[in-house]
Amino acid sequence: MDKPNIVTCTAPVNIAVIKYWGKRNEELILPINSSLSVTLHQEQLKTTTTVATSRSFQDDRIWLNGKEEDITHPRLQSCLREIRRLARKRRNDGGTAVDSTCLSHKVHICSVNNFPTAAGLASSAAGFACLVYSLARVFGVEGELSGIARQGSGSACRSMYGGFVQWVMGQQDDGKDSVAQQVELETHWPELRILVLVASAERKPIGSTSGMQTSVQTSCLLKHRADSVVPGRMVEMIEAVQRKDFPAFAELTMKDSNQFHATCLDTYPPIFYLNSVSHQVINLVHRYNRHYGETRVAYTFDAGPNAVIFTLQQHVPEFVQVVRHFFPPETNGGHFIKGLDVNNADLSEELKQSIGLEPTPKGISYIISTKVGPGPCVVDDLTQHLLGSDGLPKKTV
Amino acid sequence: MDKPNIVTCTAPVNIAVIKYWGKRNEELILPINSSLSVTLHQEQLKTTTTVATSRSFQDDRIWLNGKEEDITHPRLQSCLREIRRLARKRRNDGGTAVDSTCLSHKVHICSVNNFPTAAGLASSAAGFACLVYSLARVFGVEGELSGIARQGSGSACRSMYGGFVQWVMGQQDDGKDSVAQQVELETHWPELRILVLVASAERKPIGSTSGMQTSVQTSCLLKHRADSVVPGRMVEMIEAVQRKDFPAFAELTMKDSNQFHATCLDTYPPIFYLNSVSHQVINLVHRYNRHYGETRVAYTFDAGPNAVIFTLQQHVPEFVQVVRHFFPPETNGGHFIKGLDVNNADLSEELKQSIGLEPTPKGISYIISTKVGPGPCVVDDLTQHLLGSDGLPKKTV
Incomplete structure (x- = not known):
C-alpha cells in the first residue's frame, strides 16, 4: 500500500468565564451570546489527534480513546466537509503547497485524551479543535479555522487559541462572523x-x-x-x-x-x-x-x-x-x-x-x-503518531 | 386587678405559588412584585393568639410559644402602632361600639403554633396575621387590615384571607395600595x-x-x-x-x-x-x-x-x-x-x-x-384563651 500522509497535533481544553448556553441555529452551532474562556495548559489537559490520508484507504474512519466510532456523526461530517471544501477552494485558487491529490483520499483519524473522561471536563472542545487543526494541516488549509471547529462543538472554537479567547457570537445567518478571537496571549498573566x-x-x-x-x-x-x-x-x-x-x-x-x-x-x-x-x-x-x-x-x-x-x-x-x-x-x-x-x-x-x-x-x-496555556500545536516527533504506517491505530493506544 | 378584655383568634399559614422576593421599601415592607398564595387549612397548620388589655397592665408584653419575647421589635411595634392609630381614628370619627377606654391600656399577647418551628414553615406569616387580627378585635377596628399585617411580615398580608389570595404590589410610596385581596374562596376548588x-x-x-x-x-x-x-x-x-x-x-x-x-x-x-x-x-x-x-x-x-x-x-x-x-x-x-x-x-x-x-x-x-382553608377566625370557646384572667400565660401553654 501507499505510505500515508500523517500529521499529529494536540489541542487544549478551555474553561469559559463568560458562559455559552443556548444556540440560535442548531445546525451551524451559532450561539445566542458571546462567551470568553481561558485556555488550560496542555501539559495537564490535552487531546492528541493523528490524521492520515492515503490513496489506499477505503473509507473515512475514526478511533476515539482506542475505540472505533461512527464517522457518520453529523458534527464530524460537518468538520470533514468544511475542511475539504476549503482545501478544494485553495487548490482551485492555485495557492496550496501541499500535494493536492490527497484531497480525493479517505482519511483515518485517531484521537486520545491525557485525562480521564470521568473527570467530567468538556473533552469535546479539545477533541474537535484538535480534529480541525489536524485535518487543516494534512489537507494544507490555513487561516481562520475556528468557524469550522465551532460546527463540531460550539466551545471547540475557543480551543483554537491559547491564552484568553472570546467567541464573538456574530450577526450573520450563515455564521461566517461567529468565530473565536484571541484576547490576550498565554504569556499575558503568568501568575x-x-x-x-x-x-x-x-x-x-x-x-x-x-x-x-x-x-x-x-x-x-x-x-x-x-x-x-x-x-x-x-x-x-x-x-x-x-x-x-x-x-x-x-x-x-x-x-x-x-x-x-x-x-x-x-x-x-x-x-x-x-x-x-x-x-x-x-x-x-x-x-x-x-x-x-x-x-x-x-x-x-x-x-x-x-x-x-x-x-x-x-x-x-x-x-x-x-x-x-x-x-x-x-x-x-x-x-x-x-x-x-x-x-x-x-x-x-x-x-x-x-x-x-x-x-x-x-x-x-x-x-x-x-x-493558562497555548493553543493547538503540531507534534514534530514522528514516534508520537497514533496511527501506524498501515493507517491503523498503533497497539499502544 | 381589673378583669382584662380578652380575645383569642387563629390564623392560617399560606404558601405562595407566585413568589414574593424583594422589597422596594424595607420599612413599609413594599414588594417589587405582586404575589399569589393558597391559604392552608388551620386544622393542620395554624397560629393561635390571645390578646388581653387591662387598665392594670404596666407594659405591652408578648409570649411566643411559651417564652416571653422582646416587644420592642420594630415590626411588632409597627403593627401595634398602626392598630392603635386606626382605633383612635375610629373613636374620633365616633364609630366604635367597643369600649374605647381600652385604647389607653397596655396589651398582653400570647401566641402558639400547632406545628413545630422545625417544620421550616414560614410561621411569621400566620403569626403576624393572627396578631393583627386579634389586636383589631380587641381594639374594635374593622375593615382593611392586610396592610397592617404586611408591615409585620410581608407575606402575612396574604394570611388575612382564606382560599386563593393575591398581594397586589401597589404603586404608592406610602404603601396604602399594597394590600391582599381574595381571588377565590376556600370552597372554590374542593379537590x-x-x-x-x-x-x-x-x-x-x-x-x-x-x-x-x-x-x-x-x-x-x-x-x-x-x-x-x-x-x-x-x-x-x-x-x-x-x-x-x-x-x-x-x-x-x-x-x-x-x-x-x-x-x-x-x-x-x-x-x-x-x-x-x-x-x-x-x-x-x-x-x-x-x-x-x-x-x-x-x-x-x-x-x-x-x-x-x-x-x-x-x-x-x-x-x-x-x-x-x-x-x-x-x-x-x-x-x-x-x-x-x-x-x-x-x-x-x-x-x-x-x-x-x-x-x-x-x-x-x-x-x-x-x-385549602379559611382565613383568620375568632375563637368563641373561652377555655381556649392562652392568657388567664391575671393576664399571664396559662400554665398549660
Missing part, C-alpha cells in the same frame, strides 16, 4: 493559576446539547441574560483580563457561573448541574475571600459538578490545603494533587474557624493543578 | 390537596429578610423577573385558579418556584435553599408526571428545603406511596403522615421503574396532608 476540583459525581448529568435546547425553549431569564446581561459582561471581562485585575476577573467569573446555573434552574423541567459538593465549594470560596477581606479565589462550573478554581500563584498552597481540610481525601498520599507541583502550607485556626464548614470526606476525588 | 414534605434539613438556611435584600442589590435576573415576568404570570395564575385548570396552575407554580430559586442563585454571593433532597423531589415530580403524560402533581419551595406539593384528591394516595417508596421513612409506623387521612395505594412496577431514582432513606421526615 494566574487554575485548579480543577474533580467532584465524586453520583450520576451523569443531562447533556449540554439537549440541556441548552430546553433552556432556550423555556427559560425567560436565559433570553434576558443573552440579550441584556452578557454584552456588558463581555466588555467588563475583557477589560479585567487586559488589566490583570484579579478581583474584577474573579467576581465576574463567579457571577457569570452562578447566572448560567440560575438559567438552568429556570429551565422547565429544571436542570441541576451543581450538587451538594459544588454548593460546599461555593460557600468555601466565599468564606475564604471574606476571611481575607479580598477576592483571592474564584470558582466556575460548567455543565457538571466539578469546580474550576482561579487564583494567583501565591495563594495556591494555602487554598489547596483548605480544600484538603474541608474535603479530606480517601488517602493522604500524593495522588490528591495532579499536575503542577503545589507546596505545602499550614492553615491557621482562625482561617479554619472563619470558614466553619462541616468537612465532607471524599467529596472531591482529586485536584488538577494547571495554568 | 385540591396539599402535602408538605418536611425535609430533614442539615442546617438553617439564610433568613429571607437579609436574603432578599442581597438579591435586590445584586441579581439582575431578579429585577427582570419582577418587572417583566411576574405581571404576566399573575394574570395567568388568577385565570388558572378561576378555571380550576390543574395542569396550568401546576406548571406555573413549578416554573415560578424554580425562577425564584434561580434568582437566589443569581444573587452574589449566591443563596441556596434547595438541597439534594429538594432536587430529588423535583426530579420525582417531573418523572411522575411524565409517566402519566399529564401534570398531576406540582411542587413549590420557599426559603428552605421543604417541598409543598399540590395535587388533586384522587392522586394523593398513589403519590404519597411514591414518596414513601423513594424516601423510605425511619419506621414504617403511621407517623410518616400527619393531618388529613391518606388511603393506602399500591405502586405498579412500571411506575417505579419509570421514576427510576435511587431511594434516599430518611430524606423526608414526615408529610403533612392538608387542603
Whole structure:
C-alpha cells in the first residue's frame, strides 16, 4: 500500500468565564451570546489527534480513546466537509503547497485524551479543535479555522487559541462572523493559576446539547441574560483580563457561573448541574475571600459538578490545603494533587474557624493543578503518531 | 386587678405559588412584585393568639410559644402602632361600639403554633396575621387590615384571607395600595390537596429578610423577573385558579418556584435553599408526571428545603406511596403522615421503574396532608384563651 500522509497535533481544553448556553441555529452551532474562556495548559489537559490520508484507504474512519466510532456523526461530517471544501477552494485558487491529490483520499483519524473522561471536563472542545487543526494541516488549509471547529462543538472554537479567547457570537445567518478571537496571549498573566476540583459525581448529568435546547425553549431569564446581561459582561471581562485585575476577573467569573446555573434552574423541567459538593465549594470560596477581606479565589462550573478554581500563584498552597481540610481525601498520599507541583502550607485556626464548614470526606476525588496555556500545536516527533504506517491505530493506544 | 378584655383568634399559614422576593421599601415592607398564595387549612397548620388589655397592665408584653419575647421589635411595634392609630381614628370619627377606654391600656399577647418551628414553615406569616387580627378585635377596628399585617411580615398580608389570595404590589410610596385581596374562596376548588414534605434539613438556611435584600442589590435576573415576568404570570395564575385548570396552575407554580430559586442563585454571593433532597423531589415530580403524560402533581419551595406539593384528591394516595417508596421513612409506623387521612395505594412496577431514582432513606421526615382553608377566625370557646384572667400565660401553654 501507499505510505500515508500523517500529521499529529494536540489541542487544549478551555474553561469559559463568560458562559455559552443556548444556540440560535442548531445546525451551524451559532450561539445566542458571546462567551470568553481561558485556555488550560496542555501539559495537564490535552487531546492528541493523528490524521492520515492515503490513496489506499477505503473509507473515512475514526478511533476515539482506542475505540472505533461512527464517522457518520453529523458534527464530524460537518468538520470533514468544511475542511475539504476549503482545501478544494485553495487548490482551485492555485495557492496550496501541499500535494493536492490527497484531497480525493479517505482519511483515518485517531484521537486520545491525557485525562480521564470521568473527570467530567468538556473533552469535546479539545477533541474537535484538535480534529480541525489536524485535518487543516494534512489537507494544507490555513487561516481562520475556528468557524469550522465551532460546527463540531460550539466551545471547540475557543480551543483554537491559547491564552484568553472570546467567541464573538456574530450577526450573520450563515455564521461566517461567529468565530473565536484571541484576547490576550498565554504569556499575558503568568501568575494566574487554575485548579480543577474533580467532584465524586453520583450520576451523569443531562447533556449540554439537549440541556441548552430546553433552556432556550423555556427559560425567560436565559433570553434576558443573552440579550441584556452578557454584552456588558463581555466588555467588563475583557477589560479585567487586559488589566490583570484579579478581583474584577474573579467576581465576574463567579457571577457569570452562578447566572448560567440560575438559567438552568429556570429551565422547565429544571436542570441541576451543581450538587451538594459544588454548593460546599461555593460557600468555601466565599468564606475564604471574606476571611481575607479580598477576592483571592474564584470558582466556575460548567455543565457538571466539578469546580474550576482561579487564583494567583501565591495563594495556591494555602487554598489547596483548605480544600484538603474541608474535603479530606480517601488517602493522604500524593495522588490528591495532579499536575503542577503545589507546596505545602499550614492553615491557621482562625482561617479554619472563619470558614466553619462541616468537612465532607471524599467529596472531591482529586485536584488538577494547571495554568493558562497555548493553543493547538503540531507534534514534530514522528514516534508520537497514533496511527501506524498501515493507517491503523498503533497497539499502544 | 381589673378583669382584662380578652380575645383569642387563629390564623392560617399560606404558601405562595407566585413568589414574593424583594422589597422596594424595607420599612413599609413594599414588594417589587405582586404575589399569589393558597391559604392552608388551620386544622393542620395554624397560629393561635390571645390578646388581653387591662387598665392594670404596666407594659405591652408578648409570649411566643411559651417564652416571653422582646416587644420592642420594630415590626411588632409597627403593627401595634398602626392598630392603635386606626382605633383612635375610629373613636374620633365616633364609630366604635367597643369600649374605647381600652385604647389607653397596655396589651398582653400570647401566641402558639400547632406545628413545630422545625417544620421550616414560614410561621411569621400566620403569626403576624393572627396578631393583627386579634389586636383589631380587641381594639374594635374593622375593615382593611392586610396592610397592617404586611408591615409585620410581608407575606402575612396574604394570611388575612382564606382560599386563593393575591398581594397586589401597589404603586404608592406610602404603601396604602399594597394590600391582599381574595381571588377565590376556600370552597372554590374542593379537590385540591396539599402535602408538605418536611425535609430533614442539615442546617438553617439564610433568613429571607437579609436574603432578599442581597438579591435586590445584586441579581439582575431578579429585577427582570419582577418587572417583566411576574405581571404576566399573575394574570395567568388568577385565570388558572378561576378555571380550576390543574395542569396550568401546576406548571406555573413549578416554573415560578424554580425562577425564584434561580434568582437566589443569581444573587452574589449566591443563596441556596434547595438541597439534594429538594432536587430529588423535583426530579420525582417531573418523572411522575411524565409517566402519566399529564401534570398531576406540582411542587413549590420557599426559603428552605421543604417541598409543598399540590395535587388533586384522587392522586394523593398513589403519590404519597411514591414518596414513601423513594424516601423510605425511619419506621414504617403511621407517623410518616400527619393531618388529613391518606388511603393506602399500591405502586405498579412500571411506575417505579419509570421514576427510576435511587431511594434516599430518611430524606423526608414526615408529610403533612392538608387542603385549602379559611382565613383568620375568632375563637368563641373561652377555655381556649392562652392568657388567664391575671393576664399571664396559662400554665398549660
